[in-house]
Amino acid sequence: MKLFNLGDLNWKQTQLIYHALAYENIESLVLSSPSDTYMSVGLHQNPQDELDLNFCVDNNIGIFRREIGGGTVLLDKHQLFYNLILHRKNLIVPYAPEAFFRKFLQPVIQTYRELGISVEYRPLCDLVVRDKKISGNGGGEIGDCKVLGGSILLDFNYELMAKAINLADDLKKKFLELMNNNLTTVKKELEIVPLKDDICSILVKKFEELLGPMTKGKIESKITNKMMELDKQYSSDKWLFQRGTKQIWREIKIREGEIMIYKLFNFQNSYGRVICEIKKNLVKEVIFSNRFPLSHSNQREIKSRLIGIEFNSDKLLYDIVEMIKSYGDGIVD
């Protein structure tokens, strides 16, 4: 098993390196940190839907669509990335995602604990402290390998994340509030930020305890060539803006078990957005956007009928549409 402890890299390189290693079937652990700020979306997301593209361009924020899963994230120099690349035929690699994350996030949990933060694993792939998320993770198959990708949040720019996301202003406010309440960082927990090199040393030690000794990897020409090849592919509009499956609701995950979903409803002469906060699979809150074409009393009635029910995306949509129709409003879709 190879270790690539790479320190600070150009933002794109932090992503290209682990994709290239996976395609080249090099089982390895990569540690890196981006020197610039960028947004990364999951394989099944489209940046046009997820991001305020004008804001990103105006603020020199790069955009990367990775091949592994998970949601839209702001990545910057205040984060330390770990990527574990293992061949999918390797017998130590579990089949089920939950088992995969549970197993390979143990070294990260132990690293946080050695830093003095009592982090715990929360299925499926969150690391939490005092019920707040402190690390984002995703995974997937790249080539013939399975890859874990995640970051240690040393600090986090909540406002920038909210600005870069494609949301109406009223939703951004809610999103920022939810992030502040549910996302913490090393800095918030310890009031200091340990040196990245020290954290890397702990991560290497903990991963070696799980996977055995690692040898220092060398970035050979076949890896850099693959990175260049992938850069062309990933930088193309065809890749970046590939239209994935149309979803019933747009969904933003706040942390495990807590999501915000929303949908734009078209009426004959106007439109309005319904936002639902889902916690532990129950509808916790229903919010109508400003100027939603429905009286406040009708909005209140819908809210009272939906809050507390079990979340089922199809049924929730059906119920909302039926209730709006029952008030005689000309909903189109």
Next chain:
Amino acid sequence: MAMALLIKIRGMDFPLDRKYYIENGAHIWLKPEGDIIKIGLDAFAAEMAGSINFLNVNKGRVNRSKAFGSFESSKFVNKLYSPVSGKIIEVNDKVLINPRTINDNPYNSWIVSIKIENKDYESKYIIEDKDEILKWINKEIKKTKVD
């Protein structure tokens, strides 16, 4: 309609009216109708994956044992591997829009129809015999225990 015979193991069904593609944990079921086959994910994949949020399929030509799409559950992207070479001629849009139907009923949730190039597509990785299916699925379950 007559109900297909099936193997039930740990709450997972494996109907015997179809074949299973087992190479590298693909967990794909296939149902041939002439030179067209319908394929989907089996109950083991649906159970292990957890709630499937996204499903994406590359249209056009597919090659045996190569990925033709992906699905995401629990923030993990798995590839869909094709048991045959041929051309995707139909995609099940209902499943594409609401992939959770695979969790609810994997055998009614076909993903694509493929027109196969060569009818002689049998391989050691495509099984249909009851005992073979039983042996294979028990082996797969055993693997999850060491996780």
